[in-house]
Amino acid sequence: xxxxxxxxxxxxxxxxxxxxxxxxxxxxxxxxxxxxxxxxxxxxxxxxxxxxxxxxxxxxxxxxxxxxxxxxxxxxxxxxxxxxxxxxxxxxxxxxxxxxxxxxxxxxxxxxxxxxxxxxxxxxxxxxxxxxxxxxxxxxxxxxxxxxxxxxxxxxxxxxxxxxxxxxxxxxxxxxxxxxxxxxxxxxxxxxxxxxxxxxxxxxxxxxxxxxxxxxxxxxxxxxxxxxxxxxxxxxxxxxxxxxxxxxxxxxxx
Amino acid sequence: xxxxxxxxxxxxxxxxxxxxxxxxxxxxxxxxxxxxxxxxxxxxxxxxxxxxxxxxxxxxxxxxxxxxxxxxxxxxxxxxxxxxxxxxxxxxxxxxxxxxxxxxxxxxxxxxxxxxxxxxxxxxxxxxxxxxxxxxxxxxxxxxxxxxxxxxxxxxxxxxxxxxxxxxxxxxxxxxxxxxxxxxxxxxxxxxxxxxxxxxxxxxxxxxxxxxxxxxxxxxxxxxxxxxxxxxxxxxxxxxxxxxxxxxxxxxxxxxxxxxxxxxxxxxxxxxxxxxxxxxxxxxxxxxxxxxxxxxxxxxxxxxxxxxxxxxxxxxxxxxxxxxxxxxxxxxxxxxxxxxxxxxxxxxxxxxxxxxxxxxxxxxxxxxxxxxxxxxxxxxxxxxxxxxxxxxxxxxxxxxxxxxxx
Ligand SMILES: Nc1ncnc2c1ncn2[C@@H]1O[C@H](COP(=O)(O)OP(=O)(O)O)[C@@H](O)[C@H]1O
Ligand SMILES: [Mg+2]
Numbered sequence: 001x002x003x004x005x006x007x008x009x010x011x012x013x014x015x016x017x018x019x020x021x022x023x024x025x026x027x028x029x030x031x032x033x034x035x036x037x038x039x040x041x042x043x044x045x046x047x048x049x050x051x052x053x054x055x056x057x058x059x060x061x062x063x064x065x066x067x068x069x070x071x072x073x074x075x076x077x078x079x080x081x082x083x084x085x086x087x088x089x090x091x092x093x094x095x096x097x098x099x100x101x102x103x104x105x106x107x108x109x110x111x112x113x114x115x116x117x118x119x120x121x122x123x124x125x126x127x128x129x130x131x132x133x134x135x136x137x138x139x140x141x142x143x144x145x146x147x148x149x150x151x152x153x154x155x156x157x158x159x160x161x162x163x164x165x166x167x168x169x170x171x172x173x174x175x176x177x178x179x180x181x182x183x184x185x186x187x188x189x190x191x192x193x194x195x196x197x198x199x200x201x202x203x204x205x206x207x208x209x210x211x212x213x214x215x216x217x218x219x220x221x222x223x224x225x226x227x228x229x230x231x232x233x234x235x236x237x238x239x240x241x242x243x244x245x246x247x248x249x250x251x252x253x254x
Numbered sequence: 255x256x257x258x259x260x261x262x263x264x265x266x267x268x269x270x271x272x273x274x275x276x277x278x279x280x281x282x283x284x285x286x287x288x289x290x291x292x293x294x295x296x297x298x299x300x301x302x303x304x305x306x307x308x309x310x311x312x313x314x315x316x317x318x319x320x321x322x323x324x325x326x327x328x329x330x331x332x333x334x335x336x337x338x339x340x341x342x343x344x345x346x347x348x349x350x351x352x353x354x355x356x357x358x359x360x361x362x363x364x365x366x367x368x369x370x371x372x373x374x375x376x377x378x379x380x381x382x383x384x385x386x387x388x389x390x391x392x393x394x395x396x397x398x399x400x401x402x403x404x405x406x407x408x409x410x411x412x413x414x415x416x417x418x419x420x421x422x423x424x425x426x427x428x429x430x431x432x433x434x435x436x437x438x439x440x441x442x443x444x445x446x447x448x449x450x451x452x453x454x455x456x457x458x459x460x461x462x463x464x465x466x467x468x469x470x471x472x473x474x475x476x477x478x479x480x481x482x483x484x485x486x487x488x489x490x491x492x493x494x495x496x497x498x499x500x501x502x503x504x505x506x507x508x509x510x511x512x513x514x515x516x517x518x519x520x521x522x523x524x525x526x527x528x529x530x531x532x533x534x535x536x537x538x539x540x541x542x543x544x545x546x547x548x549x550x551x552x553x554x555x556x557x558x559x560x561x562x563x564x565x566x567x568x569x570x571x572x573x574x575x576x577x578x579x580x581x582x583x584x585x586x587x588x589x590x591x592x593x594x595x596x597x598x599x600x601x602x603x604x605x606x607x608x609x610x611x612x613x614x615x616x617x618x619x620x621x622x623x624x625x626x627x628x629x630x631x632x633x634x635x636x637x638x639x640x641x642x643x644x645x646x647x648x649x650x651x652x653x654x655x656x657x658x659x660x
Contacts, residue, residue: 060573061654081577087653088575099570099657103270113574115259122262161574 006069007169007200008034008057013066015052015223026052027063028223034202036168039195041211041231042204044220050204051173053220057202058093058171059083071168088116092162094172098154100146100161106133107142110160117165132160136190152183159190169200176210182241188213189237213237260580264587267564275592278556282596282633283603285546289629290604290621292542295611296535298619303527306450307520312487313353314386315494316523317341317480317501318516336514339464341504342380342480348500351493354382355482359467365419365460366432372418376409376433376460378467379481386483389461394427394442402463405470409433410442412457436470438462449616490519546629549596550636557589557644568648569656582649589641590634597633601626 015027027049034040042050055061056068059075068075071090078086087093100109110129114120120128133139136156146154155175162170172191176184184207192213195201203214211217212235219227268275319337342357359378365371383389384396397408411419416426426440447456468474484493494517501515561568568581605626608619 055654058573060657061652081579084572084575084577087573093573095657099566099573101567101570104266108266112571115263116571116575116577116580118256165575 005036006033007036007038007071008032008202009067009069010057011067013053013056013063013068015049015056015061016064025223027056030066030223030225032218032225032228034200036200037195037198039191039201039213039215040203040218041214041216042202042218042220043206043208043211046206048220049223050220052223054171054173054202054204058091059087060093084116088113089165090168092159092165092167092170094155094158094162094170094175096174096177098146098151098158098178100154100157102146105143105145106138106149106157106160109146109157110164112161113165129160129164132164133157135163136160137186150183152179152186155179155183155187156190159187163194167199169202170194172201172203174204174206176205176207181209184210185237185241189241192237209235257583260583260587263584264591267584268588268591271560274556274560278553279592279596279599281549281552282546282593282636283549283600285542285549286597286600286629286633287604287607288542288545289539289632290601290625291607291611291619292538293535293625293628294604294608294619294621295617296531296538297622297625298608298612298617300528300531300535301620302618303531304524307524307527309388309447311386311388311483312520313483313485313490314520315352315482315484315490315497316518317345317482317497318518319476319479319514320516321512321514336505337477337480338475339468339477341501342477342482344500344504345480345482345497349493349496351484351489351496352482353485354385355480356380356383356386357464357477358383358479358481359464359472359476360478361467361472363434363460363471365415366435367419367429370419372415374412374415374458374460376462376467376471378462378464378471380464383461383481386481390445391442392445393425394440396442397463402465405465406463407436407438407466407470408441409438409460409462409466410444411440412444412459413446414455414458415460416443433460433462434471490521494519543632546632546636549633550593550640553589553592553637554640554644557585557641558647560588561585561644561648564648565651565656565659568651569653569659572651572653572656578649581651582645585645585648586638586641589645590637593633593637593641597630600633601630604629 009032011031013027013030014025017024017026030049030053042053044050052061056063057070059070062076070086073086075083075086101112107126107129110132111125114125114128130139130142133142136159138153138156138160141149141153144153146157149157155178159175170191176187179187188210191201191203195215201214205211212231212233214231215234216228216230218225317337337357339357342355345352346355356379361376362373363376364373377383380402381396381399391410394410396410397406400406401408411426416424419431420426420429426443429440430437431440432438444457444459444461450456468477482493482497484490498513498517501517502513505514507514571581605621608621611617612619
């Protein structure tokens with residue numbers, strides 16, 4: 001039942017960057033529907049428009065032309081503040097470069113979206129942030145500063161932050177781009193667990209083995225979708241990790 | 255967005271940059287402190303001048319030889335030859351609104367007792383002088399009209415003179431001392447008066463009968479000034495008019511000729527010094543305000559740098575759901591916090607400086623609620639004014655542009 005509900009729907013998205021005389025079509029007519037509960041991996045060469053697409057569906061940027069409905073809401077009709085609320089409540093965004101606040105503890109970083117959400121008092125906020133940290137396996141380091149954490153741990157903080165407001169969709173733009181393969185698999189394990197709990201995930205990656213953990217794969221080329229397939233022989237990240245407890249997974253697979 | 259959350263966000267970000275926060279605050283602290291201290295010094299000297307002038311006696315009138323200087327008073331008119339003892343006597347005889355009158359001559363003199371010597375000022379006057387100037391004796395007596403007529407070699411001494419010649423606590427009455435080699439008998443010790451506004455020791459003085467000083471010490475008929483007092487405070491202006499008319503007549507001045515003397519009442523003098531100290535206060539206040547303004551520009555500068563430096567942070571905040579007004583408020587609260595706390599510390603520091611100036615500089619100060627309120631308000635306005643522009647700049651950033659900023 002749940003699976004048939006369309007969460008993200010875009011039609012004929014175009015994004016044109018103008019600099020002087022030159023027009024650059026970062027997106028030239030992207031249409032796509034993503035159902036609730038999906039796990040989509042977006043692939044494609046560098047410069048093919050993946051990030052541009054993610055930023056638009058993440059309500060961080062707006063398209064030049066096209067339509068976008070998120071959970072039935074006509075996003076392009078919303079004003080700045082309404083978009084901010086959407087980012088706060090419905091979307092969790094994860095970046096390649098983590099984008100967590102420096103000199104700010106893990107738990108304070110995770111609390112951040114809750115500070116822009118009126119409903120909770122400070123005790124409830126702490127509790128929720130702590131639970132989110134626990135869910136990504138950082139329950140033991142709430143007071144660590146980013147410079148005391150590894151890249152993988154920083155990305156876990158970012159994931160916890162994306163999770164903390166219980167969003168309907170998690171958007172991740174190359175979440176494992178800065179991580180080694182074992183850490184990448186651990187992140188995928190978290191994603192698969194979240195997806196099993198019903199959270200929709202859209203993820204950009206250029207690593208084929210990472211894309212194998214998704215339910216379906218989309219291929220971008222020159223600002224267009226040229227392929228949309230479901231993954232055959234989908235892998236489970238926790239099983240892959242169990243199979244190779246300590247070794248370099250990359251070597252094993254190749 | 256609850257304001258408590260915003261305050262929490264702002265205070266977290268300020269505490270992460272303690273040194274920078276403090277240095278920015280320092281501009282405001284120094285600005286507010288100098289406004290407080292400058293106004294306190296200005297106000298203090300104003301009050302002190304007022305008190306000194308009032309101590310001359312509220313009914314008192316001074317007559318100086320020579321015409322009015324442009325906009326001022328001649329305090330030491332020197333030896334213009336047009337004011338005489340006879341003018342003083344005529345005023346007493348013919349001006350009904352005048353109660354007491356005394357001519358005044360002044361000279362510096364070297365005083366010698368058996369073992370000590372001391373340089374001071376000797377004033378020659380009538381007995382009325384004590385009534386006009388509210389001078390009281392703590393021991394002995396005033397000299398009499400008879401002493402004056404006889405040019406008797408008697409005098410009254412101030413506390414400083416007594417202490418320096420005869421030592422602390424000893425009674426000088428009956429002692430003989432030489433003033434410019436002439437032996438004088440001390441018949442009275444004056445009450446302690448302390449320093450006046452201009453830092454002069456009012457107790458470093460000897461008062462002797464007018465004729466004694468004039469004939470025996472100066473051998474001149476010129477006098478420095480005439481001092482008088484009206485029968486009541488309401489009659490001061492009337493007495494002034496009577497004196498002016500009388501002196502014009504005695505000096506045979508034609509209608510179109512200016513006065514060759516100057517008559518000043520206590521309130522005239524108080525007004526003149528009042529306006530001088532007002533100018534002083536405004537001057538000091540505006541110099542201090544400039545430093546406060548510079549402090550404000552410092553806030554703006556730091557906030558602008560901070561907005562640029564924290565563009566990525568703003569992007570992250572916007573990405574997780576901060577609204578424009580949340581970002582605006584965060585930066586406003588940061589700026590206001592700096593100026594408020596700076597203002598409070600500045601008020602404290604300014605008050606402390608004022609107290610220290612009073613204690614060690616011997617300069618009168620008066621910290622008023624008005625100056626505290628003014629400078630604090632000024633600091634707050636500066637915080638809001640100079641914080642607003644950078645805050646708005648931050649709030650208007652596009653999420654994706656802010657995130658991409660390196
Ligand atoms: N802010 C921008 N201004 C101008 N051109 C841009 C901007 N952002 C992206 N582009 C261009 O748009 C195209 C798509 O970029 P992007 O979506 O980042 O690609 P991908 O994430 O697939 O590598 C690229 O050619 C890139 O140079
Ligand atoms: Mg990209």
